[in-house]
Amino acid sequence: MTEPTVYELSSSGRKGFQFPEIDVPLSPLPDKFIRKDLLFPELSEQDVVRHFTHLSQMNYGIDTGLYPLGSCTMKYNPKINEKAVRLQGFALTHPLQPLISTQGNLYLMYTLQEWLKEIGGFAAVTLQPAAGAQGELVGGLIIHKYHKYRRDFKRTKILIPDSAHGTNPATSSMSGFDVISLPSDERGNVDLNSLKVFCNDELAGLMLTNPNTLGLFDENVLQVIQMVHKAGGLVYGDGANLNALLGIMRPGELGFDIMHFNLHKTFATPHGGGGPGSGPVGVCDKLIDFLPDPLITIVEESDDENPPLFGFYHPKKSIGRIKSFYGHFGVLVRAFTYISMLGAEGLHHVAEMAVLNANYLLTKLKNTYTLPYDRKCMHEFVLEGIWKDVPDVHALDIAKRLMDYGFHPPTNYFPLIVHEALKIEPTETESIQTLDAFAAALIKIAEEARKDPQILHTAPHHTPVRRCDEIKAARDLVLRCQVHNEKIPGSQR
Amino acid sequence: MTFTPHTDSEVEEMLKAIDVKRIEDLFQEIPESFRFPDLAIPSKLTEIEILSELQEIASANATTGDMPCFLGAGAYDHYIPAVVDMLLRRSEFYTAYTPYQPEISQGTLQAVFEYQSLICSLTGMDVSNASHYDGATAAAEAVILAYHFFRGKRKKVLLSRAVNPQYRQVIRTYMHGYEDLQITGDNQATSLESDLETIKRQIDPDTALVLLQYPDFFGRIYDYASLIDAAHKVGALVAVAINPTALGMLTPPGEFGADIVVGEGQPLGLPLSYGGPYLGLFATKSRLVRKIAGRLVGKTRDIDEQPAYVLTLTAREQHIRRDKSTSNICTNQGLMALASTIYMSLLGKQGFKHLANLCYQKAHYAAQQIDKLDGFEVVYKNTPFFHEFLVRCPKPVSMINLALQDYMILGGFDVFEDYPELENHMLIAVTEKITKNEIDAFCETLEKVTHD
Numbered sequence: 001m002t003e004p005t006v007y008e009l010s011s012s013g014r015k016g017f018q019f020p021e022i023d024v025p026l027s028p029l030p031d032k033f034i035r036k037d038l039l040f041p042e043l044s045e046q047d048v049v050r051h052f053t054h055l056s057q058m059n060y061g062i063d064t065g066l067y068p069l070g071s072c073t074m075k076y077n078p079k080i081n082e083k084a085v086r087l088q089g090f091a092l093t094h095p096l097q098p099l100i101s102t103q104g105n106l107y108l109m110y111t112l113q114e115w116l117k118e119i120g121g122f123a124a125v126t127l128q129p130a131a132g133a134q135g136e137l138v139g140g141l142i143i144h145k146y147h148k149y150r151r152d153f154k155r156t157k158i159l160i161p162d163s164a165h166g167t168n169p170a171t172s173s174m175s176g177f178d179v180i181s182l183p184s185d186e187r188g189n190v191d192l193n194s195l196k197v198f199c200n201d202e203l204a205g206l207m208l209t210n211p212n213t214l215g216l217f218d219e220n221v222l223q224v225i226q227m228v229h230k231a232g233g234l235v236y237g238d239g240a241n242l243n244a245l246l247g248i249m250r251p252g253e254l255g256f257d258i259m260h261f262n263l264h265k266t267f268a269t270p271h272g273g274g275g276p277g278s279g280p281v282g283v284c285d286k287l288i289d290f291l292p293d294p295l296i297t298i299v300e301e302s303d304d305e306n307p308p309l310f311g312f313y314h315p316k317k318s319i320g321r322i323k324s325f326y327g328h329f330g331v332l333v334r335a336f337t338y339i340s341m342l343g344a345e346g347l348h349h350v351a352e353m354a355v356l357n358a359n360y361l362l363t364k365l366k367n368t369y370t371l372p373y374d375r376k377c378m379h380e381f382v383l384e385g386i387w388k389d390v391p392d393v394h395a396l397d398i399a400k401r402l403m404d405y406g407f408h409p410p411t412n413y414f415p416l417i418v419h420e421a422l423k424i425e426p427t428e429t430e431s432i433q434t435l436d437a438f439a440a441a442l443i444k445i446a447e448e449a450r451k452d453p454q455i456l457h458t459a460p461h462h463t464p465v466r467r468c469d470e471i472k473a474a475r476d477l478v479l480r481c482q483v484h485n486e487k488i489p490g491s492q493r
Numbered sequence: 494m495t496f497t498p499h500t501d502s503e504v505e506e507m508l509k510a511i512d513v514k515r516i517e518d519l520f521q522e523i524p525e526s527f528r529f530p531d532l533a534i535p536s537k538l539t540e541i542e543i544l545s546e547l548q549e550i551a552s553a554n555a556t557t558g559d560m561p562c563f564l565g566a567g568a569y570d571h572y573i574p575a576v577v578d579m580l581l582r583r584s585e586f587y588t589a590y591t592p593y594q595p596e597i598s599q600g601t602l603q604a605v606f607e608y609q610s611l612i613c614s615l616t617g618m619d620v621s622n623a624s625h626y627d628g629a630t631a632a633a634e635a636v637i638l639a640y641h642f643f644r645g646k647r648k649k650v651l652l653s654r655a656v657n658p659q660y661r662q663v664i665r666t667y668m669h670g671y672e673d674l675q676i677t678g679d680n681q682a683t684s685l686e687s688d689l690e691t692i693k694r695q696i697d698p699d700t701a702l703v704l705l706q707y708p709d710f711f712g713r714i715y716d717y718a719s720l721i722d723a724a725h726k727v728g729a730l731v732a733v734a735i736n737p738t739a740l741g742m743l744t745p746p747g748e749f750g751a752d753i754v755v756g757e758g759q760p761l762g763l764p765l766s767y768g769g770p771y772l773g774l775f776a777t778k779s780r781l782v783r784k785i786a787g788r789l790v791g792k793t794r795d796i797d798e799q800p801a802y803v804l805t806l807t808a809r810e811q812h813i814r815r816d817k818s819t820s821n822i823c824t825n826q827g828l829m830a831l832a833s834t835i836y837m838s839l840l841g842k843q844g845f846k847h848l849a850n851l852c853y854q855k856a857h858y859a860a861q862q863i864d865k866l867d868g869f870e871v872v873y874k875n876t877p878f879f880h881e882f883l884v885r886c887p888k889p890v891s892m893i894n895l896a897l898q899d900y901m902i903l904g905g906f907d908v909f910e911d912y913p914e915l916e917n918h919m920l921i922a923v924t925e926k927i928t929k930n931e932i933d934a935f936c937e938t939l940e941k942v943t944h945d
Contacts, residue, residue, distance in 0.1 A: 005606070005607055006610075007610065010841075015841060015844060017574050017839050019844065019848055020851075023928060027854060033742075033743050039614040040841050040842040041842070042841045042842050043838055048838050055586075057585065057600065058597075059600030060594075061584055061588035061589040072590055084543075088558045089548075090767065091764040091765070092557045092764065094568060095568055095765070096566055098894055101555035101903075102554050103554070104551050104552065115534055118532055121530075130627070134626065141669050165812070167823050169811075169818075170821035174821055176669070176672065222524055249529075254524070270828075271590045271591070271827075272826075272827045273601035275825040275828065276626075276769075276770035276827075321659060322666055323627055324630075324660075324768065325568070327768070327769055329767040329768055330764075340546070341539070346495040363512075408597065458796075460596050465595070465599055466797055466799075468802075468803045469796075472794065473805040474791070478791055480609050
């Protein structure tokens with residue numbers, strides 16, 4: 001199944017959209033600024049609709065079926081959220097309108113800030129960060145500025161467990177720190193002896209994902225936090241896996257100084273095929289003044305006649321502005337809607353069912369696939385996608401074969417500390433019937449690995465395209481459609 | 494409503510299967526004194542209840558659906574054809590994750606490939622990435638690229654003072670950890686008339702990057718060729734922040750020597766949505782392709798020799814290079830890039846050019862009419878501009894804007910906070926949505942609210 005590109009579908013002179021004619025007297029633009037040609041395709045409205053409809057049919061989304069990507073929390077995205085964000089009052093407001101004319105938006109953001117504070121156990125929350133990675137950057141910059149403000153210039157090192165997402169070390173470098181990788185112990189926790197070595201006056205902080213990317217709650221977390229604090233460092237929590245802890249525990253109460261939330265994971269906003277995300281950041285009391293500028297606040301308290309007036313607040317020692325305007329407002333509306341519908345009891349229930357689903361699936365699979373850390377898991381777990389008796393079959397083959405059974409594969413080859421990792425996160429919105437069918441497919445694949453390994457090596461067989469040549473893609477770089485006679489650039493070596 | 498499917502008997506069955514008595518037992522590893530806090534969050538709502546609450550909240554806003562919008566300054570009120578949103582609602586697109594599994598993500602991947610192609614066509618550049626968060630963060634990523642391009646040896650980045658103030662703020666935040674880098678050029682003392690000469694004088698062999706805006710923050714169009722030549726003479730890179738709509742009629746930066754083009758893609762079919770999610774455009778010349786941050790989609794073949802699309806050059810990215818990666822970007826603006834791809838494809842060559850001309854002509858008519866008003870003056874009258882222009886007003890802009898609200902008009906941007914020498918100056922934007930009648934009414938109202 002292939003679909004031509006918009007350039008290949010183009011017919012010279014065809015139009016897809018008609019604007020009104022110019023209704024004012026004409027003013028000329030000086031010749032030297034006028035563009036000669038614009039190489040855009042020419043399509044009818046129906047051409048465009050069919051083309052993108054065909055493309056959508058070559059995609060797999062949560063609405064298509066189970067999407068058990070570990071640490072991505074691909075839960076069902078409620079449809080009411082899509083309706084909410086399209087309400088004219090939200091969609092058609094300009095970010096620079098007078099505050100008095102956007103009190104609805106500011107109320108919504110203020111309330112969401114308050115709720116995230118409550119859920120995370122933090123003293124303040126910024127909604128500005130555009131995604132989890134940008135939330136991490138905010139955290140990294142706050143750690144940097146905090147030590148600098150205290151004139152504690154020696155603190156240049158950030159500790160990151162080896163099970164962490166790649167964004168953690170990349171963020172720390174961007175924030176101006178040296179990165180030190182911490183090993184995990186035999187139960188998948190942070191290795192305390194290794195940690196001890198680095199708890200000194202050069203320690204700026206520790207970035208910790210908890211539950212970690214093995215789906216395990218770090219049993220030593222209180223000790224880890226205490227050791228870092230005692231050494232004068234700050235503890236950053238990567239909230240990617242917060243779904244397991246909603247209403248179960250507040251990271252801020254445990255001692256995390258900073259944490260980002262992923263609204264596009266935990267709070268059911270759609271991931272959009274790669275974005276937009278939203279990564280609000282919560283901080284403890286002593287870090288409030290370092291948050292990005294601006295925060296939403298009440299600028300005039302309510303009285304008998306008037307509701308409160310919402311506006312902006314500029315933190316005194318702020319790291320500055322991290323993006324244009326105030327955050328991914330459209331994503332915030334969806335998360336607000338989701339939390340409103342769940343209520344406190346629903347948030348708690350989400351975590352319970354997420355952890356129940358993961359453990360149920362783990363139990364079904366652990367006799368067929370090797371479980372490197374044999375513990376009860378939180379919202380996800382990691383299996384090895386390789387067997388000693390069929391060493392030719394790899395996690396990649398298993399992942400690709402799952403597509404033939406109609407499932408999206410789990411995350412594979414991450415975390416790096418597990419050999420041929422298959423990381424599975426079913427989320428709370430999947431039923432026992434779906435989990436049973438998925439387990440059955442994985443068990444069938446394990447049988448196929450012994451009986452007919454070839455069918456795994458050549459999988460998938462029933463997808464719009466089959467295994468793709470990624471080496472060719474990187475070698476013969478083609479990064480755009482060939483338009484007219486121009487040469488395609490990019491390939492250099 | 495929690496959107497979980499579990500019945501009580503199913504929960505029992507599952508607990509039995511995993512050999513656990515109660516659900517609470519699954520959380521025993523969490524330190525007991527912190528377990529199960531009471532959350533001060535309101536009680537759950539049904540869909541009917543939340544929709545009515547949301548409608549009430551939304552109705553507390555005044556919107557560009559009810560009043561003509563003369564406000565821009567980085568976000569623009571363009572018409573979005575019905576096709577764009579209808580196609581965006583295809584949930585195979587919006588409920589997908591990042592396309593890590595190409596066999597079942599060809600829809601997303603091909604759409605990004607087409608997006609990259611359209612952005613290259615529009616900007617005259619060779620390579621576009623799959624997007625950054627917004628125009629401001631794309632500009633910051635250009636600075637990071639330049640820093641690493643010179644392996645940290647060049648210590649100076651020059652920002653034109655006529656670059657969107659928010660972009661300059663975000664750049665400074667992002668570069669906080671790069672302590673040896675000097676970000677300069679936009680000194681408050683620099684006159685906005687001689688900004689370009691000032692920048693040109695400061696270019697030296699220690700300059701890594703010069704950042705310009707086209708049209709600039711005040712809507713002005715300048716010929717940057719000689720400035721770019723001067724930068725290239727000392728080996729510096731030049732990044733140009735663009736407004737994509739303007740490139741429907743203006744010579745693209747790729748033709749006058751830009752090494753990097755960044756920009757805010759919101760005008761390409763994205764709703765104003767109170768500032769986000771928007772779309773960070775990022776394109777370069779081919780020699781920088783391996784220095785680009787973020788995702789790139791490339792064309793290849795599958796084992797049956799069919800054309801196929803994949804994420805490529807991933808060795809640049811954080812999940813492979815970890816702390817050696819130059820950017821931590823992971824999630825980008827996939828759905829916004831898709832919206833802009835649909836928008837550009839639908840408008841096509843003629844529609845997009847006509848759109849630019851509509852904005853240009855209406856803005857010029859508006860500027861001529863406002864310039865005639867008693868007490869008002871268009872400031873950079875003799876400099877070409879696109880669809881935005883600066884006006885000196887007889888009263889403080891915030892007062893005028895509040896008065897305009899009573900007449901259901903959204904006035905322009907007050908530049909005073911960012912440019913202290915420009916007291917009582919309003920930046921006015923005009924898009925294709927504004928009719929001649931609305932411009933005439935705007936002029937009348939401006940006169941009325943300043944002469945009462």
